[in-house]
Amino acid sequence: MCMTRRTLIATGLGVCVTTTARAASPAQQSFVVAAFRMKAQAVTAGDQPYGAVVVHSGEIVGWGPSRVRELGEWAGHAERVAMRDAQRRLGRDDLSACVMYSTSRPCGVCERAAAQAKLTRMYHGEDATDAGAPQ
Numbered sequence: 592m593c594m595t596r597r598t599l600i601a602t603g604l605g606v607c608v609t610t611t612a613r614a615a616s617p618a619q620q621s622f623v624v625a626a627f628r629m630k631a632q633a634v635t636a637g638d639q640p641y642g643a644v645v646v647h648s649g650e651i652v653g654w655g656p657s658r659v660r661e662l663g664e665w666a667g668h669a670e671r672v673a674m675r676d677a678q679r680r681l682g683r684d685d686l687s688a689c690v691m692y693s694t695s696r697p698c699g700v701c702e703r704a705a706a707q708a709k710l711t712r713m714y715h716g717e718d719a720t721d722a723g724a725p726q
Contacts, residue, residue, distance in 0.1 A: 618649065619692070619714065622644055622646055622651065622690075622692040622714075623692050623714070623716060625644045625651055625654075625692070626642045626643050626644050626669075626692045626693055626694050626716070627642060627694055627716075628642065629641075629642025629643060629644060629654055629655055629656040629657075629669060629673075629694075630642030630656065630657075630669070630694045632656040633656035633657035633658070633669065636656065636658075636660075637660065638656065638657045638658060638659055638660050638661075638667075639657040639659050640657070640694075641656075641657040641668065641669040641670075641693070641694055641695060642655065642656050642657065642669050642693070642694045643655040643669040643670045643672070643673040643691055643692065643693040643694065643697075644673055644691070644692050645673045645674060645676070645677035645686065645689050645690070645691050645710070646689060646690045646691075646692065647677070647681065647686075647688055647689045647690075648688070652676075652677045652680045652681055652689070653673040653674060653675070653676035653677025653678075653680065653689075654672075654673060654676050655669040655670060655671070655672035655673025655674070655676060656669060656672065657669045657672070658672050665698075665700050665701075668697070668698065668700070668701050669693065669694070670691060670693055670697045670701035670704070670705065670713075671701055671704055673691065674686065674691070674704060674705065674708050674710070677689060678708070684708065685708070685709050686708040686709055686710050686711075687709035687710070687711060688711065689710055689711060690710065690711055690712045690713070690714065691705060691710050691712070691713045691714070692713075692714045692715075693713065693714070693715040693716070694715070694716050695715055695716060696715050697713065697715065
């Protein structure tokens with residue numbers, strides 16, 4: 592399994608994103624599988640086919656199936672849902688020690704939200720359902 596790593600750096604001018612492809616460890620593969628479970632949950636609920644999870648210290652602390660039908664555009668994106676869940680569970684807005692795994696490349700709005708939450712890294716799959724996220 593190959594994933595793309597995205598390192599987000601928040602600056603006064605915006606977000607700097609670097610991307611590298613690399614092989615996934617067994618632990619990372621389990622997090623990717625969990626993200627795809629969230630995607631399946633979203634599809635079952637009749638929502639957009641996306642999923643994401645947030646990991647802290649080797650444990651999933653935020654789950655995010657797409658909930659656009661319920662929450663509206665952007666707020667219902669899987670990445671945003673997973674980040675809010677992680678923030679609630681951890682009791683803080685700062686996710687600087689966390690990593691996100693997503694089924695596809697996040698949109699620019701979700702990347703900016705991840706940078707503002709101070710996520711350390713984002714990994715995303717090369718999912719064919721990627722619906723127009725920036726390349």
